[in-house]
Amino acid sequence: MPGDFSVTPYDVEGQVDYGRLEERFGIQPIDNRLMERIKKDAGELHYMIRRKIFFANRDMNWLLDEYEKGNRFYIYTGIAPSGGMTIAHLPSFVMAQWLQERFDAEVLIEIPDEEKFLAKRDPKLTLEKVHELAYADALNIMALGFDTKKTRLFLNTEYAGKLYKHAVRVAKYITYSITKDAYGFTNETNVGTLFYPSMQAVPAFIKSVEAGRNIPCVIPLGVDQDVHFRVARNAIEKMGYYKPAIMHAKFMPGLKGNPKMSSSDPDNTIYLDDAPEVVAKKVNKAITGQQATAELQKKYGGDPEKCAVCQYNKFLFEPDDNKLEKIFKGERDGTLLAGDHKVDLAKKINRFLEEHRKKKEHLKDKLDGVMLK
Amino acid sequence: MPGDFSVTPYDVEGQVDYGRLEERFGIQPIDNRLMERIKKDAGELHYMIRRKIFFANRDMNWLLDEYEKGNRFYIYTGIAPSGGMTIAHLPSFVMAQWLQERFDAEVLIEIPDEEKFLAKRDPKLTLEKVHELAYADALNIMALGFDTKKTRLFLNTEYAGKLYKHAVRVAKYITYSITKDAYGFTNETNVGTLFYPSMQAVPAFIKSVEAGRNIPCVIPLGVDQDVHFRVARNAIEKMGYYKPAIMHAKFMPGLKGNPKMSSSDPDNTIYLDDAPEVVAKKVNKAITGQQATAELQKKYGGDPEKCAVCQYNKFLFEPDDNKLEKIFKGERDGTLLAGDHKVDLAKKINRFLEEHRKKKEHLKDKLDGVMLK
DSSP states (O other): OOOOOOOETTEEEEEOOHEEEEEEETTOOOOOOHHHHHHHHHHSOOOOHHTSSSEEEHHHHHHHHHHTTTOOOEEEEEEESSSSOOOGGGHHHHHHHHHHHHHHHEEEEEOOHHHHHOOOOTTTHHHHHHHHHHHHHHHHHHHHOOOOEEEEEEEEHHHHHHHHHHHHHHHTTTTHHHHHHOOOOOSBBHHHHHHHHHHHHHHGGGHHHHHHHOEEEEEEEEEEGHHHHHHHHHHHHHHSSSOOEEEEEOOOTTTTTOSSSSSOOOOOOOTTTHHHHHHHHHHTTTSSSSOSSSHHHHHHHOOOOOHHHHIIIIIIOOOOOHHHHHHHHHHHTOOOHHHHHHHHHHHHHHHHHHHHHHHHHTTTTGGGGOOOO | OTTEEEETEEEEEEEOHHHHHHHHOOOOOOOOOHHHHHHHHHHOOOOOHHSSSSEESSHHHHHHHEEEEETTOOOEEEEOOSSSSBGGHHHHHHHHHHHHHHHHHOOEEEHHHHHHHHHHOOOOOHHHHHHHHHHHHHHHHHTTTTTTTEEEEEEEEHHHHHHHHHHHHHHHBBBBBHHHHHHHHOTSSBBBHHHHHHHGHHHHHHHHHHHSSSOOOEEEEEGGHHHHHHHHHHHHHTSSSSOOOEEOOOOOOOOOOSSOOOOGGGGGGGBBOOHHHHHHHHHHTTTOOOOSSSHHHHHOOOOOGHHHHHHIIIIIIOOHHHHHHHHHHHHHHTOOOOOOOHHHHHHHHHHHHHHHHHHHHHHHGGGGGGGGO
């Protein structure tokens, strides 16, 4: 169907209309009033919220009500390790780290190492291989600036001694029928994949279990992950815990303009461990919103919304709104040429990755201290 | 359908025809040749095998092939805690303990505390309540004479740190479709119940994982549990481990003659913690195969197969074959009167339970040392 699109944790297809997605998922936009409120409580507004990269939410007003009453929240997010961490994985973690800093909050990060193992048919993707990827992801995440005292990460298979017991309590409320409707699971779906979302639900209330009283939780995530919590929030509420608040991020496009960058498609993706020359080469091949030739571009201009280079600046690499506006304007009015545009972005990405590698080097021996087992 | 019966882990209905059950489940009888072989390797034959209480098997000849080649096996069995342990739970454990003693084997005992929690609709059956029942079961089991050095027990929720990772590997081979066919699960079955059998499969190969080489395993169980391993044995084989051998026990009838004693029906059941007068009272009300009056009984005789009192002697309380034959004969030819018959059994049960209580008292502080977490 022209103009149609689909968003699941397993696949994103078509040009995503985020307004229509809000309706489909029953989520609320982060409107100006909520932005003002976040700004007031946080002392500043993160550019990802201002730019509507985090565009929607569940219960953020409730979360801030609680915060303003003195009920501190914690932050929960995660990453399923598959083919190495990419720049498209960063927004949830950048947001989580910012929330931690502004609200002095604890952070729990789930690495569901069983998820991809269960979902993929690739026999080379053993649990051991996923385990290795998971620890690489953990180091990448911590290097984003999380407070080592207030941040804990875990692999589901390593932390199951704590999680499984409570996942069972969630699972009692979730029938096959519910998962079928929510995820499109079929008779041929394996029972591990059917159960796994119950494991993913636990960190959203585990701090309340531990404290013996309800503690609010907020989850920044890619909007494709919303379904997990559409299902889990009902169960969590029936169990007597607070439903977690959620902040939804848009997808970073792939280098070739596909709607969501995927870690399993190397040509479309910039990995956090790509070497500088690889980054330069990949960015040089990226799609832009520009015309076919420099002459046409100068004459007719381009479309920043269709330009991966503009979008990467917007999502991650140009936090200064004025500078970003200059880039977008140059793209639109044709004064910014594709070559310069790409060289500039590649430099920014490589600067970030170089810093990131240094931070990883510094943290690599400290990882054990933040992993829950 | 007259003469029809059904056997699942969740329900047993009708008069079970064990010959037909062998066909349905694809299991083999424990025939004279296998009995001789067990007797030779064990140095004696347990009365439960001789009496065909353990009546069928999978791969026992393979297990003894391996044993005779010097490949020692371990034993795995378990109990799902629900309403307290009854005498009908004993045969699997009595057999496991005997195998341990005769073959100097390690024993693993699973207490799947999540199973009944997931399956029952009773809101009072919380995980905490099941946990309490599970520890009571653990003490009852150890009091049956297991070697504390070579026996380890665990609750699934407490040992999930070890089990979940491998359960996920099993689960990858088990689709919803497979569990639907095997267990009769429906769209309304919760995802915890769909996943749980994968947890139950793990102890059947965990020793091989730990050792880094294949170690044979045998599972004595009630025949209603066979389905778990019909499903799991395929997955275990695909993972490259030995499929476990299995020994299948018949059901102990309820006091009122229903085909399987159930811990959730107190009037039909003798619990291991029933007081002596309660046992006497319950046995006094038990069904016998006898005629309505002493006079008729003397004249026509009774049927030991329909007599719960005869059956309890056969299953557990009269290990001496000659004495058992005397009881059966007395029942058949009418010389044994119901009153004497019952008083005699109640005495035997109470003697056993008194000893059992003493052993529990002696062991209660040592339980922590045998629990895996």
